[in-house]
Amino acid sequence: MPTSKDVAQAAGVAQSTVSYVLSGKRPISEKTRKKVEAAIEQLTYQPNAGARALASRKTRVIGLVIPFIPELEMGSIMEFVSVIASTARQFDHDILLVTDDEGAAGLRRVVGQQICDGLILMQVEDEDERLPVARSLHVPVVLIGIPRDPSGLVCIDADFEMAGEHCVRDLAAAGHSVISVIDWQPAVMDRHVNYVDRFLHGTDVAAKALGVTVLHLPGGTDRATISESVDKALASTTGNPAFIVPDRTIQDILRRDLSGRGLTLGLDVSVIGSASPTLAELQPIPLSTIDLRPAEVSRRAVKIMCQLLESDSQGPHESLELVPTVITHRSSTLRPQ
């Protein structure tokens, strides 16, 4: 492997000049720049990351802490991971995976060994054991998700409250006066990710503002629970029922239950579910969908991280950003009762 020394020799300049050509940290005459660039090209020189990290104290690597296999919704996790990795490249950074089964110790390790310059934490819960560590680490940390106490932390997430509001507003506008919200499945409720509360709160806010009734019904991945919830929903409505189903893993079961009752989505029943647009496309379910825009959240998380790294301010930062969600309508879905 050629080194910058080789390049310097080939170009007939000092090693430091090669470094400055690459970094642009000091003016270089057109002539020598050309010479150096030619030598780099010709030797196919690439700077050694380890040496660079050692000398500059910057690895240009961001640690991404991925959730510990909750089996649920791996697909949407991958959506985050994938976009985060691509975006990081756009900012000339790489992503190192930190699996959550290492726990808080993993965070200390990658930062302590100076493998990466900063951390992005996914799936942050209300009370997260990683947070005290995150605060004490002397590197920038960006959270995807909002803990109960976000003080001293940089957080970003989809605006779940707004999403909840929008869903209710849409169904109300379609003429529904009673709207059933199916909760996330127990496994998710138990994890105390507070986006659940934020979403549900959004539905209540809108309901109060519009004078409609919102029913909160239990969610689950078994037919029995859903069936029971649908019973309740039907019992409480005189007209056509309307459902809001934020948990993707429930949507399919609900659909089966409804069609088992001879109810046609979009005709007899209005449903809004969360989904990425591509997923909705792939499985043409007649739902209006709340797009929580994981890609946008991911992009911004990386952007924020890179800004923090740029301005390498040591002290702790604090900020909270909510990414607006989007409702995509599907024709003939929201039918007035």
Next chain:
Amino acid sequence: MPTSKDVAQAAGVAQSTVSYVLSGKRPISEKTRKKVEAAIEQLTYQPNAGARALASRKTRVIGLVIPFIPELEMGSIMEFVSVIASTARQFDHDILLVTDDEGAAGLRRVVGQQICDGLILMQVEDEDERLPVARSLHVPVVLIGIPRDPSGLVCIDADFEMAGEHCVRDLAAAGHSVISVIDWQPAVMDRHVNYVDRFLHGTDVAAKALGVTVLHLPGGTDRATISESVDKALASTTGNPAFIVPDRTIQDILRRDLSGRGLTLGLDVSVIGSASPTLAELQPIPLSTIDLRPAEVSRRAVKIMCQLLESDSQGPHESLELVPTVITHRSSTLRPQ
């Protein structure tokens, strides 16, 4: 951040001794080891990865090249990623993400800059533009998937041929003499991932051996295609039809189509589909499932990589490993016609 020099000083030994205590590359007296370990503990020393990489020419990082967002089956990709990352940690390595949108240049970059010691490529296609690069790189490369020409490459994958055979054998044993295999959706067929061919070939082999008929019918993510395929299947069978549906994204559509025709899975129809056991659990579809064991494939891929790194033999290696698949039966699914 404390350095090994600090540790040496605190322990009253030479810096090299600290290094040897950590690496175990030479015998250390119990006494000095204790002293050094105490100092490490007390200073919470962690070796600097960059410096270590520079001096040892080993980063202890493995690059993982993830597929470029084909929107399909992100969930199963994440299953690989997650297990790969955990397993790598068990071998004291970390995973760096390399997104496939960087293409072959990305491989050259991470290897050229010596950010990682080896590469694992996921979703290897029949003719893969990354392969020539992979062969020319002077680091170990492990492929998940088997290209048309695996010469000079280390490959690992699920044994799709065996999976195909098993599916047919199972249905034949249940009394079916005509078995319909629904192809993967066109998007997958077009990508020329040869596991499709291997699987289909397996079904043919078993069919021939057992004297049963295998029908290959087009797959797709739209109802029309599936409906047509089901028509053909029904037309060709006098008894109860049997289906093999390796593509997960098709299973749900098929199920809807069948129940639309008043056919009950497990009673009127036998179906075998591929799925991870957990997924099957989550969505209780009455299918027997082929478990392609992505976790096992991932674990072995990492293990092979770490062995290659251990024995850091420069020359190109070549090997091909097929991981046996497993069929999980669900009661009352495979009903004799």
Next chain:
DNA sequence: TTGAAAGCGTTACCAC
């Protein structure tokens, strides 16, 4: 069994 010192390939400061 241990220590001293020479690199490893950059960056960045200090001269010129």
Next chain:
DNA sequence: GTGGTAACGCTTTCAA
């Protein structure tokens, strides 16, 4: 605008 050189923090060879 450019060159020389001292770090950066570790590994490893050579001596003792």
